[in-house]
Amino acid sequence: MFPQLCRVARVVELNQEDRMEVGSSSNWMEWESMVKDHRVYAFLAQCCTSFVSKNCIQEAICASSTDNYPEESIINTLEAGDVVERRASYWSSKGHKDRRVPETLVYKLVSDLCVITELSIQPFQAFFQPGLPIYSATAVRFRMGHPKSPDFKSDLMDESCHDDEFNWTYTSQEFQMAQEKRLQKFKLPEPVLCIGGYLQIELLGRVQRQEMDGLYYICVSHVQVMGHSLAPALGVEGLDSSGNFVLKHDLQADNSQPGLPENKPCSSSTVHLERRVRTLEQILEMLRGNQIEYVFADEDEDESDEEFVF
Known part of the structure; x- marks a missing residue:
């Protein structure tokens, strides 16, 4: 399995x-x-094989880039609405001339052992810009795994982290995204056991150019990761750079x-x-x-x- x-x-x-x-x-x-x-x-x-699905995200960890921190932080993607406390709520990448440049978002799940079945992403629609543009990605891919170092900590000042800091033990297929303002669901072909409790969303390709600077951006309003935690009865210990670990049953x-x-x-x-x-x-x-x-x-x-x- x-x-x-x-x-x-x-x-x-x-x-x-x-x-x-x-x-x-x-x-x-x-x-x-x-x-x-x-x-x-x-x-x-x-x-x-027997559980009730719920959102498994515990916290937002880091993004490959953030345009305006903290106003456009990845933390905003944990909020379900586009507007929170009368302010627009979304994460925005930095702008690029090359529409092929990808972006990544990393989240910590509720435990070190989770079964994940479905992920959902809502692109952000800039209701304050002419033409109400939607800054979606072309496609999306998901990775699951754990940090290589047990002492891993993200830089809370700018939320930066690098892909080489993680050991991704699962990589999904690519899913096409629609340039639409809705929570788009991506169901995995089979349930995936995330060992280590970290998930990366890879946003592949840019669709929308911003009128004021002519650069391409990706903006995300909300993210959900559906599945179930196996804690506290089951857990892992001793994860290292090789990926070996001890399976614990309490x-x-x-x-x-x-x-x-x-x-x-x-x-x-x-x-x-x-x-x-x-x-x-x-x-x-x-x-x-x-x-x-x-x-x-x-x-x-x-x-x-x-x-x-x-």
Whole structure:
């Protein structure tokens, strides 16, 4: 489902009681690890396929250029309206003679692990200029990933950041934009798992020339990123420049968001599998001539004959 998971270095369960026994064999320890991985990935798959979408942007981080800062800051794209407190609300790029020069906007999502399904962008219409021009891009493309440095911080004075500061693990196809004043929706072919919590919008090509200086600009009124956060039950740790990370599953976290599955540490089928392996190990020890200590199930446990057939 998500090729980005090939970078998982290991899986960790937080707040999980250690069920290892003294003297457990390497086979049993390996089986425990496999059961744990299966449990976490199964829960992750459920979370990724069953949820209610909402806007996942936490904050605006930086833009490749800003014409007039802070009046035309990227922060304005978080507001749904064209006018906020009687002032025009939009982000504007710097002007260029070459209409092919792209621009980028970078946002931080609500958590380090989000499933994204759809993005929406509304170009800005300059209602204060002759002819009411709309400064849309020709096309748009989306990238998701994380900063290369764990100490990444954008320059809050001018919102500047550079593409080489990020490791983008997903890049979408190009979507054509219309030169229309409306919230244009771009649905991804498949849900994308954003690992690291950062999203870049790449605005490709310029359409509208400004009459007063003859330069091409791109202006955006509003941006939405639709999907769902997998926090707090699932998270990542140790992201580095190579993109490797630890996948964390917090069994005690409250994942009560609508549509997400219940966060359970162990299913009954997993318990049965563990019993089978334990019984097999006891049989192997007997065959080797070793004396073992039998562990009997409680009388109220529901044991079936099938568990003892090998």
